Amino acid sequence: MFLKGKTALITGSTSGIGLGFARALAAEGANVMINGFGEQADIDANVADLIRTSNAGALHSPADMTKPDEIRAMVADCTSRLGGPDILINNAGIQHVAPVDEFPDEKWDAVLAIILSSAFHATKAALPGMKAKGWGRVINTGSVHSLVASPYKSAYVAAKHGLAGFTKTVALEVARQGITVNNICPGYVWTPLVENQIPDTMKARGLSRDEVINDVLLAAQPQKQFVQVEQLASMAVYLCSDAAGAITGTNLTMDGGWSAQ
Ligand code: NAD
Numbered sequence: 001m002f003l004k005g006k007t008a009l010i011t012g013s014t015s016g017i018g019l020g021f022a023r024a025l026a027a028e029g030a031n032v033m034i035n036g037f038g039e040q041a042d043i044d045a046n047v048a049d050l051i052r053t054s055n056a057g058a059l060h061s062p063a064d065m066t067k068p069d070e071i072r073a074m075v076a077d078c079t080s081r082l083g084g085p086d087i088l089i090n091n092a093g094i095q096h097v098a099p100v101d102e103f104p105d106e107k108w109d110a111v112l113a114i115i116l117s118s119a120f121h122a123t124k125a126a127l128p129g130m131k132a133k134g135w136g137r138v139i140n141t142g143s144v145h146s147l148v149a150s151p152y153k154s155a156y157v158a159a160k161h162g163l164a165g166f167t168k169t170v171a172l173e174v175a176r177q178g179i180t181v182n183n184i185c186p187g188y189v190w191t192p193l194v195e196n197q198i199p200d201t202m203k204a205r206g207l208s209r210d211e212v213i214n215d216v217l218l219a220a221q222p223q224k225q226f227v228q229v230e231q232l233a234s235m236a237v238y239l240c241s242d243a244a245g246a247i248t249g250t251n252l253t254m255d256g257g258w259s260a261q
Contacts, residue, residue: 001029003240004056009067009075011122012092012114015036016191017141017229019046021089024175024233025240026054031082035061035074036092057082065092065118066110075125076161087240088126089117090163091141093156100154111155116162123170126245127179137181137240140167144187144255150220164251171249180248182239187255188217223256 008025014036050058063074096107131135146164227251
């Protein structure tokens with residue numbers, strides 16, 4: 001429990017990868033503030049579970065990552081009620097798929113706001129506290145799309161590439177202050193969102209489950225296996241350790257070989 005006494009704030013953590021990060025950091029004893037949308041009963045159950053795991057504090061912030069005022073209030077709330085954030089994981093994200101000449105303006109704005117601008121606003125608000133303590137970890141959830149592109153995902157690829165540049169810039173600014181800043185770049189990750197697409201895709205394309213996984217979902221992922229949420233969470237825990245203190249300003253891929261091509 002090497003994170004006892006530390007506080008982690010994870011945006012977009014009511015499900016999927018963010019919830020995996022929250023669970024893994026709580027398992028190391030951290031106080032955790034989760035954020036995101038969902039059924040209140042599920043959120044309450046997750047918060048209770050995090051408290052049981054960490055034997056420390058856990059709270060939920062409903063802040064909308066498209067709203068800078070709410071992001072600042074979330075960081076202030078985390079500071080006053082949990083102390084911190086010592087660890088900030090900018091993880092909230094959405095996707096929209098369309099050719100660029102048909103891409104809806106409001107979808108472009110929403111993807112950029114939730115993935116890129118929210119990371120700016122949250123990092124800006126969290127850094128003064130980290131600087132005062134002389135210790136901090138900022139982890140961005142990028143994507144293999146921080147490094148390479150796929151067609152029809154212009155907003156997502158632009159936002160995730162932006163996150164890679166933002167990561168490097170902030171890492172340089174705080175390099176002498178005990179704060180590291182890194183961008184984790186996953187390939188396709190096994191989440192309920194992915195799992196739930198499989199039956200419909202099988203039906204729509206007349207394919208078997210294995211064919212959908214290998215030839216559709218994992219077409220660009222050479223290992224032909226999904227990254228697991230727990231594998232990503234282990235990387236985040238590692239980045240919070242002293243052993244990873246010299247890793248900063250990096251794009252760390254966990255993509256089954258995707259970006260090697
Ligand atoms: P998910 O849909 O399970 O989780 C997204 C989270 O963001 C949820 O908690 C949701 O409530 C929250 N959220 C969405 N809009 C929000 C807003 N306006 N304000 C606050 N919270 C908001 O998705 P996931 O697969 O766990 O994705 C998490 C991150 O990982 C994203 O940044 C995504 O781009 C990235 N990623 C996912 C994959 C994958 O294959 N699943 C691969 C690479 C990168």
